[in-house]
Amino acid sequence: MATKKMAIIATKGALDMAYPPLILASTAAALGWEVQIFFTFYGLQLLRKDLSGIAISPVGNPAMPMPVPMPVVVSILPGMEAMATSMMKAKMKKKGVASLEELRSLCQEAEVKFIACQMTVDLFEFEKSDFIDGIEYGGAATFMKFAGETDVCLFI
């Protein structure tokens, strides 16, 4: 059985959008797939050493379940994003959902290759020291080289 391959482009840095790339990558690696994730734009947040700033916002997010119905004007008040984030994290913990840190470590242990988009690293003026070790830096051509050989290729 030839090794299957998956490439993911991770472009989002909000808490809910941070999960899918890491869940799919860690699972595919557990199934014996070769996996690469290319992190670009806000997806770069997932490579930072400190993931505590990753948040979820009730603003512009009408599908987010709230304990009580909340008018949009309330959801934009100071502190609402922090509250929504801490409630979501508490719920995830209670339901046995892995933290982003844990999923990311599981990916790295399983040799998922992480590639940071050099252009957006420069654009947002990140330093390599902001990011975890064991990642590579590259551009679109780097991604296409692997993506062209994959069985599954996702833009998240």
Added chain:
Amino acid sequence: MNFDKEFDASGLACPLPIVKTKKALADMASGKVLKVVATDPGSVCDMQAFAEQTGNALLESTTENSKYVFFLKKA
């Protein structure tokens, strides 16, 4: 059923039961049997898909007192 190692995935949500089952199998010799206990209802389909894609045989998949019990034979 006899088994050589047990992994308790109770309380863990997707994808941890599968990812950690893979880790539990890693240091086992071919032919040895791993028992996995999970509480995630999704693990019933997921464990079968895992077995089919990795070649580790799913010998048994049962439900006991709202726990899901699997026996996997390492390929």
